[in-house]
Structures are given as C-alpha cells and as structure tokens.
Amino acid sequence: MLGEKALELIKELDRSKDGQLPTFNEDSIRMVLEEMTTLFEQNQRDVNATVAGDVRFFSGVHLRHAALERNKRCLLAYLYNRLERIKAMRWEFGSILPAEIRANICEPEVQWFSRYNKNLAAYMRSLGEGTGLDLTQDTKPPKNLYVEVRCLKDYGEFEIEEGDIVVLQKNTTHYLPMSHCQHLIRQGILEHVE
Amino acid sequence: MFITDLRKQFYNLITGKRILLLVHFDVDGICASKILQSLFRTDHILYTVVPIQTRTDLINAFQQHAEQVKHIVLINCGGCIDLVDLLQPSDDLVFFVADNHRPLDICNIYNAEQIRIMTKLGDEEEVPAFDDVFREDESEEESDEEGGKRPRFDEEALEKRRERRHWEQQRHKIIFDYTQFSYYGSSTATLMFDLAWKLSKDSNELLWWAIVGETEQLISEQTEPDKYLLVTATLQNHVSRLNHKAQDEQPLDCLRITFEKELQLALYRHWSLVESMRHSLYSATTLRLWTLKGEKRLHELLAEMGLPLAQCKQKYCGMDVSLRNELQSLLESKAEKYGLNNILFASFSISQGFRSKFSALDYVYATSALLENTDKEKTATDAFLDVTDSLTISKLTVLEKGIENSKQQLEAIYRQVQTFLDMNQVISAGPFLYATVIEGTPDARFFAAPHCLSLLARFTLKAHVAVSRSKKSRSLPLIITTPDVRSSESNICLVCGIPPTSEESPRNFFGKAFEQAADKTGSKAELEFFDTNIIRLSVDDRSKFFDALISLLS
Numbered sequence: 001m002l003g004e005k006a007l008e009l010i011k012e013l014d015r016s017k018d019g020q021l022p023t024f025n026e027d028s029i030r031m032v033l034e035e036m037t038t039l040f041e042q043n044q045r046d047v048n049a050t051v052a053g054d055v056r057f058f059s060g061v062h063l064r065h066a067a068l069e070r071n072k073r074c075l076l077a078y079l080y081n082r083l084e085r086i087k088a089m090r091w092e093f094g095s096i097l098p099a100e101i102r103a104n105i106c107e108p109e110v111q112w113f114s115r116y117n118k119n120l121a122a123y124m125r126s127l128g129e130g131t132g133l134d135l136t137q138d139t140k141p142p143k144n145l146y147v148e149v150r151c152l153k154d155y156g157e158f159e160i161e162e163g164d165i166v167v168l169q170k171n172t173t174h175y176l177p178m179s180h181c182q183h184l185i186r187q188g189i190l191e192h193v194e
Numbered sequence: 195m196f197i198t199d200l201r202k203q204f205y206n207l208i209t210g211k212r213i214l215l216l217v218h219f220d221v222d223g224i225c226a227s228k229i230l231q232s233l234f235r236t237d238h239i240l241y242t243v244v245p246i247q248t249r250t251d252l253i254n255a256f257q258q259h260a261e262q263v264k265h266i267v268l269i270n271c272g273g274c275i276d277l278v279d280l281l282q283p284s285d286d287l288v289f290f291v292a293d294n295h296r297p298l299d300i301c302n303i304y305n306a307e308q309i310r311i312m313t314k315l316g317d318e319e320e321v322p323a324f325d326d327v328f329r330e331d332e333s334e335e336e337s338d339e340e341g342g343k344r345p346r347f348d349e350e351a352l353e354k355r356r357e358r359r360h361w362e363q364q365r366h367k368i369i370f371d372y373t374q375f376s377y378y379g380s381s382t383a384t385l386m387f388d389l390a391w392k393l394s395k396d397s398n399e400l401l402w403w404a405i406v407g408e409t410e411q412l413i414s415e416q417t418e419p420d421k422y423l424l425v426t427a428t429l430q431n432h433v434s435r436l437n438h439k440a441q442d443e444q445p446l447d448c449l450r451i452t453f454e455k456e457l458q459l460a461l462y463r464h465w466s467l468v469e470s471m472r473h474s475l476y477s478a479t480t481l482r483l484w485t486l487k488g489e490k491r492l493h494e495l496l497a498e499m500g501l502p503l504a505q506c507k508q509k510y511c512g513m514d515v516s517l518r519n520e521l522q523s524l525l526e527s528k529a530e531k532y533g534l535n536n537i538l539f540a541s542f543s544i545s546q547g548f549r550s551k552f553s554a555l556d557y558v559y560a561t562s563a564l565l566e567n568t569d570k571e572k573t574a575t576d577a578f579l580d581v582t583d584s585l586t587i588s589k590l591t592v593l594e595k596g597i598e599n600s601k602q603q604l605e606a607i608y609r610q611v612q613t614f615l616d617m618n619q620v621i622s623a624g625p626f627l628y629a630t631v632i633e634g635t636p637d638a639r640f641f642a643a644p645h646c647l648s649l650l651a652r653f654t655l656k657a658h659v660a661v662s663r664s665k666k667s668r669s670l671p672l673i674i675t676t677p678d679v680r681s682s683e684s685n686i687c688l689v690c691g692i693p694p695t696s697e698e699s700p701r702n703f704f705g706k707a708f709e710q711a712a713d714k715t716g717s718k719a720e721l722e723f724f725d726t727n728i729i730r731l732s733v734d735d736r737s738k739f740f741d742a743l744i745s746l747l748s
Contacts, residue, residue, distance in 0.1 A: 167259050173242070173582070175235060
C-alpha cells in the first residue's frame, strides 16, 4: 500500500516515548525514498501522456501526487522530531550524550548536535555581562534557596559563600545554600533530606 | 545567665547567623532540635547539627566546628559542666544552653557574657546566691567595712584567714548541697515549642514533637507524674487550639492530634494485648507476671473483663472491633481489684488519613529503641539520624522498624529481669541493692546503652520490691552493671544507679557518689555521660569501687 512504510516510521518514533531515542532507521527511509522515486517516475510518464492529450491517467496522477506529498511530510516529521528529542537531551544530559544514545543517532545528527552545542555555549557565554550563565541549571525556579543535607562521608572543610567554611563530617546535618552543595549531592557526599 | 525572653534574647540575636547545634542522644533532645531546625529553615538560618553522646564528643565537635561559628546551641548537654573551663572558647563565642539535666553548673549560671541558659528553672529549684559561691578575689573591702578600730596586723591577717576559711567551708557545703542530687528539669522540646508558638510558627507537627519529648520524660521517669499533668494541661490547650475544626470540616488526610486517656501499656496497638501487658513495666510489676501465680492472675483479669484468650493473644489490630472499643473501660472497671489504679493516664495520639493511630507512648518506645539499635553495622550517629527520620510524620516505615526493635528490647529486658529474680541475683549490699548482668549473656548487647540499661534497672528494682518480703527494699536504691559489649575495649562495664522506689521525685544521688567513689579508689572510671548516674568502669576495679560506694553511703 502506498505510504505504509512512512507511517511505520512515524509509529516507531511515537512508540518509544520520552527520554528514549530509537536507532536511526536508515533502511525504512531508503525504502520510502525508493517508493517516492517510483511514484515520481510513473507520474512523470503519465503527466507527459496527459500533456500529449490523453486524459485517462489524470486521476492516477492526482493520487500518486498526494502519496508523494504524504511520504515527504512523514519523512520530515520523522527527522524533525528526532532532532527535537536530541535537543531536549542536550538540556537534560549536558554537552556529552550518554553512549547508548550516541549509538542510536546518525552522522548528520551528530553534526547537527555539535553545532547546536556550539550555538548554545556561545549564547550562554554572552549572557550575564561577560560572566556567562548556565541556562541548563535550574530550569525551573527552585522551591527553596537552601536545602537540608546530611553528610554521608567525611569530606573535610567546604567553603560556601563569603568565605564561610563548613566542616563536612560523616552523619552531621547541615542547612546550606542549594547552589553550593548541588555538586556534592551528585558526588554522593551529601544526601538531600526531604 | 538565664534568658527570660526567648524571642528577644535568643531568636532575634541569632537570625541571619550561622548556628552550630549540638544535640544530646535522647528523644527529648532530638525532638527539640527538630523543632528548632524547622524554625531555622523558615528563616533561612544556616545551621549544622552534630550529635553528642559523651563529653569527649562534645569537646571533639567543638574543636572541629567551632572555628567558623559564633553561636552554639547546646541541647540537653553541657548545662552541668563548666563550659568555659572545659572548652576554652574564644571571647566572642556565645553558648545558648537548653538542658534538662540538673543541677546546672554555677559557673554557667553566673557567666553573663558567653553563656545564655534558655531553660527555665522550676519553682522549687534554687540556685546558690552569687555572693555565697564567688568572692571578689581578696576580702579587702570587707575588712574595710569592719574598719573602725583597725587591729594589729597579724591579728587582722588571722581574722581574715579565719573568716576566709569559714566562708570556704560554707561555700563547700552550699555547693555540695546543690550538686548532691542529679535530676531533670522540664522537657526541652516543650521549651522549643513555646518559642515556636511565640514566633507564631507552631504547627501540629511541631506540637507532636513537643508531646513526644514530654512523654519521653515521663516514661524514663525524669519527671514526676504531677508535673507531667501540669505540662499536659498546657499542651492540651495547644492541641485544642490547633485542632479545633470538626472532623468533617477537615480533609481526611491531614494530621490530627487528640488528647485522650491512654493505657500504660507498651505498644499494645502494634502487639497483642497479652504480650504488651507482660512486657510493660507497670502491669508486669503490679501483677508479678513472671511468676506462675502472676500468669494466673493475668488470665483471671482477662476472664473477668470478658476478653477471650484467643483474641488477646493475636495482634491487637486483629481483635474484634467491639472488644477494642471497650478495652479501656473494661480495664478501668477491673483496675482497682488488681491494683492497677494508674493503668490509665492522660496522653495524646496522632492520626493521619486512614493510617493506624499512634500514641505518644508508641513513639517514645519506638524512637528510644531506634536510638539504641543493636545492629552492628550501624554506628551511634546512624541511629541518631534514624530517629530524626522516624519523627518525621511522613516516614512511617522507619518508625515501624523502631516498633519492632522496641519489642525485642522489651522482651530482652523481661527475660533478664526474670533471670535476676529466679536466680536471686539482686543482692543487698547494705545501703543499696545491686545486680550484675553476667558477661556473655546474649541479650547484653541490648543493655549496653544508657536508656535501655536504666529501663532494665527500673524494671528490676520494681520487680524486686514487688516480690521481696523485707519492707526495707522499698527504700533502697539499685545499682546495675552490665558488660559494655558495644565498646571496642574489652573489660569495660557500664554502671547505672537509680533511686529507690519509695522516693517520689526522681532525684538521684549516684552521680556524685560515683564521682567520689572513683576519686577515692582511683579506679579506671569514665564519667563521660551527661546522665551522671551512668558511668563506664573497668571490670577489674569493680569490687574495689563497690566497697568504696558502700563505705560512702552507709
């Protein structure tokens, strides 16, 4: 049936919901493109015949044209939505993608990703009057500027704003500015207490 | 220096500063610190909490953390020792002390610069007057006052010396009278709740912590029942103020505290009735449940109440609803006959949504058991954090673990008491009774912790008095020793002394007595705990130490 492959592509993308990216399905895309070439060639022939005066094939031309348009739209949607997902991942994972996602994207997408990276980095550098601003941090306003944290390991002295020093010792509880201790939480030295 | 206005003299001073909170290992202290922490969070006051168990902990924590902070809040520790002398703080450091241990150190009380005491003294508590214990270095002024005739130099000097000696004797006596007994003041958690209330930041959760703190003092007999009643009355006012909406007006899943009569049975809502009665101090000692006769009396009581034995032996939550509803009134009606007059007491319970109800008693038992976890992999500070978690209302799983731990603990205590009595191991030494947990007892791991040990001591003493024929045993205090299996060193035992049962007030003279006995014999004793009636002692010195105690007390 006409356009079936293209629809499958879309479905495949749709099935794998947020946070995942299916492998770039090159085979299906090639098959869709081949279908389109055949349709185009047939149309070419029939259009020529129509121009010559034979109107029998005219409705066939219409049908094939609609199928062509549809295939084109599906392909574009497929590519565009993949890019959107990759873009979202840039905000989520940072400039380096996890290996399992990297394996699933194709070469042009990699190029696009690195260019997007460059653009974003350049923009972020230009912000904040020369100091730069990391837009990917705190995309939602934090509920609280401070968090209660518990120390899981002996860490030693840790400097917070204005040169204040906190001694992080195992099993002590602290109330600290969120921005300072976020990376320690990621490293597993501190634990956020709800 | 005592603080009178907590808000002005404490809270407003520390707003915007960094605070170091040193919290003692007890449920009341943890409740108080939780209330303070939630206040600090609302005002974005940065803080650090460090758990403190012994004096050494206090010194270490101070040395490590004090450099960066100027304000230190001590909760349930440090009030009874001269802080300036012990810690040598720099001049701009200020200590805020909220301690329920008594007597407070006199140097702390009269230090106007660095030490601010937040606890309020009760009406009957007295502190020696400043002039009686401190003196402007030499008594020149006084001799001037005497003035007039100006005797000869040597006579004057003699007079001065004599007077000084007299004063010193007087001072010694006053201080001895003052420090002779150790006892406990009102709960720190309620004090902190008072502060929260004055700041209009009180909520049901904070109130619950205050209630748990207060109940802990009652359970561990740190407060007299009369005093407890007075505090409950104030707490009840807060409860009705914060829970005034009718049941159907409020959403079901919000926190509700209710004031009600409660049975003095440990964890009975989470255990079976029979088990709970057997392991609760009050019912077990009154009915003498460890004897065959006692067992019969229990069955008799249950039969008279009309409770089928099968129902009582299964989990409480599996009992018939009608029986459960009537349980309190049934027990109350039969209480007098069995001498269980005080089985009901005024308490609070908490419920949230469709979860089962917890009484303040359950919380106290569960949290104290968590605090003295026997799990080898957990350090003391881990247990401290567990308790902190379990008090948060939304983290019920930790509390449920605590309830299980508490059951094990109570069972171990019950077994040990039975062993003591069956083997006649409670021995009278003349001025006091003593009992020893034998080295290698498998349950010793439970007893090597202050709260559990003193609970065992109280249980043993009450049980001993209940079966003992001699009248005298009522007026004798008890000392219990147990091998300290938790410490890394071997040959160390814990010694705990408790006042006699005839004593109404929980005043305890063992703190001072231990100190003197250790001094006299030169035994290897560590008076490390803030509860001075518990010490660590080298096993080799034990007999020597006891001899000294006997001669001291008789």
